[in-house]
Every structure is written in C-alpha cells, then in structure tokens.
Amino acid sequence: MAGDDFNFIVIGSGAAGMVGAITASRGGLKPIIIEKADSWGGTTATSGGVLWVPGNDLMQGQGAGEDPELARSYVHALLGEEAGAREIAKADAFLENAPQMARMLAEEGVDWIRASEHPDYYPGVPGSSKGRIIESAAFDGHRLGARFRSMRLADLDLPAINSGQFATLTRAWTSPRLFVEAARTVICHLLRKLRGQKPLGNGRALAASLMNIVLKRDIPIRLSTRLVDLVVEDGAVTGVIVEREGRREKLDGPAGVLLAAGGFAQNKALRRELQGRDQSWSNAIPEDEGDAFQAAGAIGAASELTDDCWWMPSIQISPELNGLVLALRALPGSIIVNACGERYMNEARSYMTTGRVMYENGAASERHWLILDGRFLKRYIFADVSKKAIRKKMMDNGYLKRADTIADLAGQCGIDPSQLEATVGRFNQFARAGKDGDFGRGETDYDRYWADPAHSPNPSLGEISRPPFWAAVIRPGDLGTNGGIKTDCHGRVLNVEGRPIAGLYAAGNSSGSPFGHAYPGAGATIAAAATFGYLSGSFAARRNSNVA
Structure with missing residues (x-):
C-alpha cells in the first residue's frame, strides 16, 4: 500500500473501527482502516443507530442527570453474582468511558440528539431507567463527497427518521395527528432531496457522521x-x-x-x-x-x-431473507404460538429476551407462528407484512398463511384447530379485561413503549377476532x-x-x-x-x- 503513512491498523469500518481510528488519530497515531467488504459502515450502517450511554451529556444538559451508581447497580445486577473481577472491570470501564467517548465525538462534529423516553430492557431490575439513549441527528450523505458512494446501503431511499419516530410511524393510520406527522416526515424527505441532499437517518446517519470525521482527519x-x-x-x-x-x-x-x-x-x-x-x-x-x-x-x-x-425475532420472508419483528410483538392484536398452537411467553418483552425464550422453546427446530387478524394489518404499518408484494412472496414460500377462520388457519399451519382456537379465545378474554393472566404482557414501561397508547384498557392487548386471520413463520433470529x-x-x-x-x-x-x-x-x-x-x-x- 505504497503512499499510505500509517502505524496503527484497524480492521473493520463500523462504529468500533471508526471510533478506534478517530481516537488513535487524536492520540497522535497514524491509523488506517482495512475493510473486507466493498462498502464501508459495517453492521452499524444497517442498524437503528442508537447508543445506550448512561449519564451522557445530553441527559445532564436537559436536567435528567443521574447518579452513576444507578446505572452501575443495573449493569452489575445483569452480570450476576457469578461475574469475576475482569468482567466487572469491563462493565465499569464501559460505564465510565461511554459518556467520554460520546463527548469526544461531539467535539469532532457528531450532532447527538437524545431519545428521552426509551426505557431500558429489564424494567424490573434495580437501576433500570429511561432516557439513556443518544443517536446521531440526520446527516446529508452528500457532505462526504465521493466517499458516500461506497457507503453500505448508500442507494437506500428512506426518510431520515430518528428512533423515536419508529413507533409513531407504525401507528400512522390510527389518528389524524399521527397521519399528519408521517406525511410531514415524507414531505420533508422529498424537499431535502429536491435541495440536492441525501438525507440519512438511524445507522446510516451515525456511520456517515463518523466517516465525516475520518475524512477530516485524513485517515485512509x-x-x-x-x-x-x-x-x-x-x-x-x-x-x-x-x-x-x-x-x-x-x-x-x-x-x-x-x-x-x-x-x-x-x-x-x-x-x-x-x-x-x-x-x-x-x-x-x-x-x-x-x-x-x-x-x-x-x-x-x-x-x-x-x-x-x-437475539432478534425475525419473520421469514424467503429462504435467504428475514424481517425484524420489533413492534409487531407488542401491538394489540398479535400473539406468538409454538408448533402446538400454545402461547409460552410475554411477546412484548425486549427482542433479546424474546429471541432467547423462543430458542429455548424449540423455535429453531420447529415452526412457531406470529398470529394476526385483519384489523391489525389495516391499523398498523410495517416495512414487511404491510406490503402486498412481500406478503405474496411469503405466501409463495410457505411462510405466511391466510384464512377466514382460526380453525382453517390452524389447519394450514399444521396445528390442532381446537388448540389454536382455545389459545386465541383465552387471549381475547385477557384483551377484553386488559390484563394478561398468563404472562403479564403490557404491564411494564418497555412493553408499552412499542404498544398503542390509544388502545384500551391495555395498550398491548387486543382481540384477534376480525378475519382474515394471518400466521407468519417467526424465527429466533439475531443481529x-x-x-x-x-x-x-x-x-x-x-x-x-x-x-x-x-x-x-x-x-x-x-x-x-x-x-x-x-x-x-x-x-x-x-x-x-x-x-x-x-x-x-x-x-x-x-x-x-x-x-x-
């Protein structure tokens, strides 16, 4: 690699690699980034792009500062009593240095915003809280010049939204206010494009913000x-x-x-x-x-x-393609059942917990199903199952079933009709009462974050009663x-x-x-x-x- 002047080699161009290179450069080293793919950004560019940073500067600036011991007690509880000195030292190093890392990147030009209401994933664990998440503001990809063309997902044309808009856009059909908000997001995206911009959000915004620093520092x-x-x-x-x-x-x-x-x-x-x-x-x-x-x-x-x-529960679209199942599990009118047609968990818990529980209950060796009704698909919007072309692909591949009755749906899925009817009937009773008597779905802040606040009596529980009924194969996928x-x-x-x-x-x-x-x-x-x-x-x- 003649012509390059470097003494520190970074393998990988995602967040870890770019931040490592930027930090090394600030410390006087001469880093180079080596990337296997023909595009840069790694998994970071395909992600939601948020960072869990307890005690970050935006929390302090917005009057939401917290005692560092609160986050420390939370993480230590998650590690468990079996954690050794090295494991505890790594966790403590993260908690101490994550805010400093974010501050350093802000000094270099990353425009952080705060997702103020997002709850932690284990609401019952001591030290759990809300508002510890930051993310990059929308970024114009054209600021990177020629380097933008080699970014992973550079050609993807999506509105530059932040993490807080995921849930509201999903519910755009449920109220005039949310519909107007969604329309405004799309119009703003189009106006930015007309002004010659390439608006990026989420993981692409973060990756592009980091690459902007890499370019300014002349890191090859x-x-x-x-x-x-x-x-x-x-x-x-x-x-x-x-x-x-x-x-x-x-x-x-x-x-x-x-x-x-x-x-x-x-x-x-x-x-x-x-x-x-x-x-x-x-x-x-x-x-x-x-x-x-x-x-x-x-x-x-x-x-x-x-x-x-x-872990990340995923619907199967084709033998090669999966779709993430995030809000689908928490919104009213959906359940997950095993190959026997039985519920076995609170579907609205974090994707890490849900995916692991699915795996432990045999979802890797047998088909488990996400059950929805017709009202659900008309009321809520998703990148995958809301699109007729994708639903057709799923049905052609045998990963999506449709029927006018629960019994017929069960038959198509290879489930005992009486068992699935009993499961749906029991769940519908819980939905009407507003309390999940089996698994407590909808009782925590996290369950309700992805649910529908306009639905009562429980924002995460809704009857599965209006045909046509749908069943999608759901897998214990991962990120x-x-x-x-x-x-x-x-x-x-x-x-x-x-x-x-x-x-x-x-x-x-x-x-x-x-x-x-x-x-x-x-x-x-x-x-x-x-x-x-x-x-x-x-x-x-x-x-x-x-x-x-």
Missing part, C-alpha cells in the same frame, strides 16, 4: 481487503497479512492492530462448533464471517461468550454474535493464560460483550463497540507514546 481506508493473518514479532502484534483481489500483502502496524470486524454470525461452521446450531437466521451483514476471531485464535487469543448472540475474542477493560486481547497480547486490541462484536449475556437497553451493542474502540485507540496511543 481500504475496501475489498480481507484480513488473513496477524504478524507477531517478539511476542507482540506488529502488523497484518491482508488479501485483495487474490494478492496477499504484509502491512506494518508497529503501534498495534485493532480488530473491529464483527463476529461470526454468518459462519455456519463456527456457529455449529461454538453454539451447536445447525441453522440460524441472522440479520448480520454477509461479511460477518469470523475472520478477526479466527486470526486472533491462531496466535493464542482466548475467547468468551461464544455460545450466545444478540450478530455477542461473544468473541476475550479482552480486558482497556480493549486489550488476552491469551489463553489470561495475559494481554501486546499490540492487539478488539472491540465490537469481534470481542466478548461487556454485558455478559444481557442487553441493557437499545443501542447497548453500538455503545459498547464505540466505547471499546475508544478505549483501545486511547491505550494504543499511550503505549506508543511510552515506547517512543
């Missing part, structure tokens, strides 16, 4: 370049072997290497070996194949939490793996003996989560990725300064 980025091996000299990682268009090359990184290339969600062999899963339904990007994980393991790096993932390379509180990779491997760092889904098997709140994945990218870049800069 190489696309379509795959990590093959790590170079070790005298016990320290000092470079990498990469491959581009069939040609391999050694790159020197005397200040170190940061692995931020995602997990192994799309590597069937690794998922089978590490998770015992013959089949998975991942929404991770195709390049998420475990390259960094395998390269680190080859030089003696330890691993952790590899049996788990960031990626949340275990990987074992790291310490500085982002340093640890070997199998528990000692740091000099010059090697990992962040994001390339490393084990600082939250163990839990998912504290919306954006915890990206916040952890960015924070440990920040910690890794900071430590590498200090280490290089000491060596120099």
Whole structure:
C-alpha cells in the first residue's frame, strides 16, 4: 500500500473501527482502516443507530442527570453474582468511558440528539431507567463527497427518521395527528432531496457522521481487503497479512492492530462448533464471517461468550431473507404460538429476551407462528407484512398463511384447530379485561413503549377476532454474535493464560460483550463497540507514546 503513512491498523469500518481510528488519530497515531467488504459502515450502517450511554451529556444538559451508581447497580445486577473481577472491570470501564467517548465525538462534529423516553430492557431490575439513549441527528450523505458512494446501503431511499419516530410511524393510520406527522416526515424527505441532499437517518446517519470525521482527519481506508493473518514479532502484534483481489500483502502496524470486524454470525461452521446450531437466521451483514476471531485464535487469543448472540425475532420472508419483528410483538392484536398452537411467553418483552425464550422453546427446530387478524394489518404499518408484494412472496414460500377462520388457519399451519382456537379465545378474554393472566404482557414501561397508547384498557392487548386471520413463520433470529475474542477493560486481547497480547486490541462484536449475556437497553451493542474502540485507540496511543 505504497503512499499510505500509517502505524496503527484497524480492521473493520463500523462504529468500533471508526471510533478506534478517530481516537488513535487524536492520540497522535497514524491509523488506517482495512475493510473486507466493498462498502464501508459495517453492521452499524444497517442498524437503528442508537447508543445506550448512561449519564451522557445530553441527559445532564436537559436536567435528567443521574447518579452513576444507578446505572452501575443495573449493569452489575445483569452480570450476576457469578461475574469475576475482569468482567466487572469491563462493565465499569464501559460505564465510565461511554459518556467520554460520546463527548469526544461531539467535539469532532457528531450532532447527538437524545431519545428521552426509551426505557431500558429489564424494567424490573434495580437501576433500570429511561432516557439513556443518544443517536446521531440526520446527516446529508452528500457532505462526504465521493466517499458516500461506497457507503453500505448508500442507494437506500428512506426518510431520515430518528428512533423515536419508529413507533409513531407504525401507528400512522390510527389518528389524524399521527397521519399528519408521517406525511410531514415524507414531505420533508422529498424537499431535502429536491435541495440536492441525501438525507440519512438511524445507522446510516451515525456511520456517515463518523466517516465525516475520518475524512477530516485524513485517515485512509481500504475496501475489498480481507484480513488473513496477524504478524507477531517478539511476542507482540506488529502488523497484518491482508488479501485483495487474490494478492496477499504484509502491512506494518508497529503501534498495534485493532480488530473491529464483527463476529461470526454468518459462519455456519463456527456457529455449529461454538453454539451447536445447525441453522440460524441472522440479520448480520454477509461479511460477518469470523475472520478477526479466527486470526486472533491462531496466535493464542482466548475467547468468551461464544455460545450466545444478540437475539432478534425475525419473520421469514424467503429462504435467504428475514424481517425484524420489533413492534409487531407488542401491538394489540398479535400473539406468538409454538408448533402446538400454545402461547409460552410475554411477546412484548425486549427482542433479546424474546429471541432467547423462543430458542429455548424449540423455535429453531420447529415452526412457531406470529398470529394476526385483519384489523391489525389495516391499523398498523410495517416495512414487511404491510406490503402486498412481500406478503405474496411469503405466501409463495410457505411462510405466511391466510384464512377466514382460526380453525382453517390452524389447519394450514399444521396445528390442532381446537388448540389454536382455545389459545386465541383465552387471549381475547385477557384483551377484553386488559390484563394478561398468563404472562403479564403490557404491564411494564418497555412493553408499552412499542404498544398503542390509544388502545384500551391495555395498550398491548387486543382481540384477534376480525378475519382474515394471518400466521407468519417467526424465527429466533439475531443481529450478530455477542461473544468473541476475550479482552480486558482497556480493549486489550488476552491469551489463553489470561495475559494481554501486546499490540492487539478488539472491540465490537469481534470481542466478548461487556454485558455478559444481557442487553441493557437499545443501542447497548453500538455503545459498547464505540466505547471499546475508544478505549483501545486511547491505550494504543499511550503505549506508543511510552515506547517512543
């Protein structure tokens, strides 16, 4: 790579990688970003783009500051009493440094906004709260110049909305006010385009905001370049072997290497070996194949939490395509049943909890179903099932059934009609009473966040009674793996003996989560990725300064 002047190598161009590179640059290093895909942004660009940052500056500025011990007690409770000193130190490092990471990015130009009412994912755990989430404001992709064309999902034409608009846009048909709000969002999007802008929201806004800083700092980025091996000299990682268009090359990184290339969600062999899963339904990007994980393991790096993932219930659209099931589960008029036609959980809980419970109840080996009625589809709007063309594709693939009666629907799904009729009948009784006597759906702030506040007596419970009735195959999908390379509180990779491997760092889904098997709140994945990218870049800069 003649012409590039660098001494710190970052593998991956998502939030973890870009924040790590930005931090290293601020610390005096000369980073380069290496990206396997032919587009940059990683899974971050495909995400909701929010970050769970307790005690962030926007909370303080809006008079919603909190005692740091509140978030600490919450995260420690999620880790559990079995957590060791290293695990606790990683969690504490996140809590201490996440606000500093966000502040640093604000100094560099990221325009943060706050999702003030979003609740944490475990409302019954001590220390749980609301309003710990921040996200990038809408960003004009054309500000990036030619670099924008190589962004992941650059051509996607969607209104630049923030996280707080997801739920209201879903309910746009339910009131004149929400309809006007949705129409205003679409009109604003069109006006921005007429002014020559490329308005981006959510994960694309975050990725573009970070890339804007990368460009300002003249940090080089190489696309379509795959990590093959790590170079070790005298016990320290000092470079990498990469491959581009069939040609391999050694790159020197005397200040170190940061692995931020995602997990192994799309590597069937690794998922089978590490998770015992013959089949998975991942929404991770195709390049998420475990390259960094395998390269680190080859030089003696330890691993952790590899049996788990960031669960996300998903409807099956085709054998290759899934659709995320977020608000669908919480809105009135829907339930999830197993292959026998029985409910077995509170469907409105967080996607992490719901996906795991589905997996534990056999949804990976048998078909479970999301049951809806005709009123539901007329009342609420979704990217997938609201579109007739997608419903047709699902029906053609056998993943969506339609019938005029619950009994006929059950027959099409291979369920005992009397059992499904009994399940729906019992649920309808709960809906009329406003209280889920089996699983307590709709009783927490989180359940109600994605529900319909205009529906009573319980915003998450509604009868399934108006034909036609629908049943969609629902899978225990995921957003990626949340275990990987074992790291310490500085982002340093640890070997199998528990000692740091000099010059090697990992962040994001390339490393084990600082939250163990839990998912504290919306954006915890990206916040952890960015924070440990920040910690890794900071430590590498200090280490290089000491060596120099």
